[in-house]
Structures are given as structure tokens and as C-alpha cells.
Amino acid sequence: MTHDMKILTETELRQVVHLDLAAVDCIEKAFGLLSTGKVVMPPVLSMALKDANAEVDVKTAYVPGFDGFAIKVSPGFFDNPSIGLPSLNGLMILFSAKTGLVEAMFLDNGYLTDVRTAAAGAVAARQLAPKVVKTAGVMGTGVQARLQLQAAHLVRPFDKALVWGRDPDKAKAAATDLTKSLGVPVEAVEDPERLVSLSQLVVTTTPATEPILSADWLHPGLHITAMGSDQEGKNEIDPNALRRSDLVVCDRIAQCELLGELRSALAAGAVQDQSSVVELGDVVSGKHPGRRGDDDITVCDLTGTGVQDTAIATYVRRRLAGTDTGTTLSV
Template sequence: MRVVELPEILAALDEDAALAAVEAGFRRYSAGEVEVTAVGHLGFTDPPGDCHVKGAHIAGDDVFVVKLATSFYRNSERGLSSSNGFMAVISAETGEILAVLHDKGQLTDRRTAMAGAIAARAIARPGSATLGIVGAGIQARLQAQLIARVLGLRTVLVWARNGDRAEALAAELGGQAVGLPDLCTRADLIVTTTPATAPLLTDAMIRPGARIVALGADSPGKQELEAAILGRARIIVDSRAQSVDHGEAGWAVRAGLVDAAALVELGTLLASPVAFRPDDIVVADLTGVAVQDAEIAKVVWRGLRPDGEA
């Protein structure tokens, strides 16, 4: 069992290869070629935290991956990162643990950002120029950087509940901190990255043609978009099963505004692209699927130098 710490993981991670691998993983997931475990979750209240465990095996692969990621929201008070965890790479031929990638949650952060960029590319209007980022945490930063690069967006707008953090992120990105209604009006593509448990974006803020990638609703009780937005949108989901259970789409389905059968999985959209009309509102609801973990861990695993080599 090889133990790989973060510097070596990041050195072995080819971001472009991982982006392509995650995209291929979504296609294979939606084609029914990926076995995933039930999502394991433990919740903590004092101090508040979450632990998620997800595993996936892609048909034909000689390895599979089980990922553990924790988020303890008050760690910053101790000067610690809120994210921790690892990804285990396991032989699908013997069950031996080949490697523990002690990524401290960073591979999860990156594969989440990659999913956002893949979804953004699939739903953005041609000629989009302005990106609106909702939130000012690690996902806000990663999404802004990756989407701006992948889609060539030049202008970045930022809104966050904490105005100081929004200003700081906007400055870092060479963008502008704005009000949320203003962001929704001006952005060609909106990306929401908060852990909100009540809607931030209201139906009144959203104009025809809006394209929204929503990343926050990764467990039950979380919600960033008013359900009425989804009621008049075309909805892309990473996993129909997960999104109906705990994504943005779930709120709209439970409210009777959306038929679950109308949800289109991202992997299906990638395999059979749809020509959205310019005034279609399109929402991509991403809850995080284990196939993303499997794909990024495999890219790292294959990129590692043989053990012991410099």
C-alpha cells in the first residue's frame, strides 16, 4: 500500500487529462457502466461537520476508488483547512489497497470544479463573455479560474453574503464585486457555490436565456435556487437518483413543479448534445458523483512516478 501525500498528488495530477477523464466518466455513468456505492454520510454537530464516503468502479477498470471527504466548518478558527480526506485506489482483481492518496479534500474540490466547467461548456450560450460567481469560498475561486479558462470568459462578477470576502475574491480574479440582482442580469453564465439552506437566487432575478450551474446542494436540506426557477428551466443533473434525493431538482420535483422524468443527466447530454434556444433557461444541478472521484484518482495514480524515484 503506497501512501501519497498532497505535494506528490498535485505533481502527478494532469489537469487537462483529468478534465477529459471526468467528462468521459459522466458519459459512462449515464450509460450505466459505473457501479457506485450507496453514499455514506456521518453528520457532526459539536463542532459542526460532515463526512461523505463514496465509491465507484467503472466497468472493465482494473482498479476502483473509494473516497472519504470531511468538512468541519469551524476549522478556520483553529487555522486549519475545513476540508480533509483521502482517496483509496484498490485493485479490482485482488482487492489489495494499492494507494491511499491523502489529498485532504483537494481532489474532491478539483473534480467538483471540473464538473462545473464541463456542465458550463455544455449549457453556455455561444458568445458568452461574463461569468457570475455566487459565493467566495474555495469552490468559487476554483470554478472562476477553471471556467474562465475553459470557456474563455473575460469578465468575472462576484457576489457573496460576506461583502469583504466578495471584494477580496473579485480583486484576486481581476473582477468586480456586485449585488446579486445585478450579477444575475449581467452574467451570461451564473455559477452558485454556497452551502445555503434557503434560496439565494429568486425567480424574479432570472431573465430568459439564463444559464446556471448550481453546485451547493450536495446533501439533504441544501438549496441555492428558488424552485420556481427550475419550474421554467431545462434541467441537467449529474445523477438523476441523487438530484431527486438532495439536489436543487429535488425541491422542484417535490413541489410538483418538475417531472423527474424530464431531468436529463449530464452524461446523456454530453453524448447527445442539445441545441438549446437562446431564451431557454438552463440549470445544471450538480450533487457530486463517485465516478468523478474514480476518474481523478486514476489520473493521479497513473501519473505517479514509480515508488522511490525522485
């Protein structure tokens, strides 16, 4: 007996899924479900290929009640731009949660990962940032830096944004692009401390292995979303920043203590144990109140979870219902 399987390319997926409030709501719901304790989400399979300056992550999760579950393979080969190729690639495979048969293959080249990662940043901002954000800042100049500010603007429509990067020319280019896409002034700054001091919401999006944001720069009413540290050895935030914060939130504590900013803070002794750390799903579901006051300093450590991949993949499948988008194979 044969069954139908959909195959979609990145170009086709870009026509179906966008970084909008619907995508943010999809990822927010996934975090809420993660807090129930019923989601099956194994540890990330992460492989560093040092000889190739590359890394490969495999993530998955089964969510009770969802019709399907996804397995996502995400390679990053960081020398690729020197030969005219993108550094990130990958695909998602969607299986039926009832039969295990492959229902769809999304050859997204990392696009769906980009959307769900940015959407998670928006969830963190909506749940933890001050109600009023006049200025937002991003540290980093790549695709995710742009997407994170776009996502944040959906839930905290700030009046101005700032961009910092190690390469001033790339920062200026990012600021120009974001000014056009957001419709608000976006300025490239050379001093990261100035960016933090002027912002109520800061997102870090770099592959840094040494802190780029100092604990001395923290100020009342600041929220930081750190999403660059997703491999052992990466570290964007001064560990003492987590100690000085009023609330530290992780997408998944067990994952962040191995791969995220929490790992660096634990190793430095800035955070003694995980008892004071909260998971984002518990804030989404109301189990934890999150930010308690306008002057709180909050940090959210995002390493990227398999439940986000299953959520975005099943979201795509729903949006495909009744359409002829993609290629259908009988297998």
C-alpha cells in the same frame, strides 16, 4: 506475498494533478461512461454531525474497464477555521479492480475532490452554457468559488467575471485573487440580481439552506450550475427557477432528488417528477442534445458523484507511472 502501495500527500498530489483541460476531459469521460448504465455507483453514505457542525460523505464507483476503483472519505468540520484549521479534509483509497488490493492512498486533504468538482463544473459549462460567454458570475467566496470560475474559463473564456458573497470583504478578496489568476477583470458586486442579469453563466457555490438565486432573475441565454447543495437541507436556487428553465440536468438524478436542488424543487411542487430531468452523462454521450438554442435557460444540479472520484484517482495513478513521486510501501 507482498505488493507495492503508493502514498502521496497533498503537496505531492499538487505537483501531479492540476485543474486543466486534461482533468476536465477525464471527468467528462467519466460522465459519459456513467450514462452507459454499466457503472456500479452506490448511494452516497452521508452523515451529519450536528453537534460538531460537521458532515462526512463517503463516495465510490466501479467503472468497467478501469484498472482501479476509489473510495473517498470527505469530512467537513465547519467550525475548524475558528481554531486555525481548514474546514475540509479527507482522503482517497485506490483499489485494484482485479484483485481488490490497495494500490494507492492519496492523503489529499480534499484537493482531489476540489479538482474533480471544479472539473465537473467545466463539463457542465462546456455542454450546456451558450457558445459565447462574455460575463460569468459566481455566488460564493470560498475555494470552490475560485476554482469554478477558473474551470469555466478553460472552456468558455469569458471577458469579465462577477463575484457575490454575503460578506462583501470576502467577495472583494475573491475578486482580487481571480483577477490575478484569470487575467481578466473580476468585480465584486453587492447585488446578486445584478450579477445574474449581467451574466450568461452563473455558478452557485455556497452551503445556503435558503435560496440565494431568485427565479425572477432568469433571462434568456442563461446557464446556471448549482454545486453547493450536496446535503439534505441545503438549497441555493429558488425551486421555481427549475420550473421556468428550458432544461434541467443532474449529475445523477437519484442523488439529486435526495441531496440537490432537484430535491427542493420536487418538495415545493415546482417540478412534478423526474421525467423531464436529464442526466449530464446523457448530454456528454449525445443521448440528449442539451441546450437547443442560444436563448434557452438551463440549470445543472451537481451533487458530486463517486464516478468522479474513481476517475480522478485512476487519472492520478496513470500520471504517476514511471515516476518516483510519493512513498512506496511493500505491504
